[in-house]
Amino acid sequence: MPFFMVYGSEAVLPADLKFGAPRLVFNSIAEAETTRLEEIDLLEEERLNSVIQSARYQQTLRRYHDRYTKPRSFSIGDLVLRRVLKTVGQHKLSPPWECPYIVTEVTHPGSYRLSQMDGTLVGNPWNIEHLRRFYA
Known part of the structure; x- marks a missing residue:
């Protein structure tokens, strides 16, 4: 819902211009909804990529740790x-x-x-x- 000033022009805050408010970027609500759904799908994909990247990193760390550590144990009487x-x-x-x-x-x-x-x-x-x- 646009904000109108006294002379019929729309009021736009500087923060809306700087950060790209949806009411300024999109021409219709349907276009905004479509873009929002696409971004949700991309967000899920990015989250899955992050999980895969984290698992790969932890696996690399585990391999490095296992390569340079020697298991040790003691028996009774040592x-x-x-x-x-x-x-x-x-x-x-x-x-x-x-x-x-x-x-x-x-x-x-x-x-x-x-x-x-x-x-x-x-x-x-x-x-x-x-x-x-x-x-x-």
Whole structure:
């Protein structure tokens, strides 16, 4: 619905001119509806293309990651070092790994229960990210 001013001319806002308001671009409502339906179809196509592109990118990342990572695991009885998680009271030359522990149980793949060398159990299971094989 056009806006008319006092002298019969149509009022057009500067923003309508800059961004191409539909009432200025299209001559009829049918033409606007047809264009809108075409743009909806194109939008769906673009969305599907984006999904395909994202899947291809993630597949490439997975291949790259799998190529440069080595799977590791520990078995019961292995000696491991545990990462020091609390650095309070340590300085920059303090070792980042704590004394050797013995793997006593595999709770989940990548999760291990540890015990100290004298047989005392360490509280919680530890993730493999925080463990490192100890070579005596």
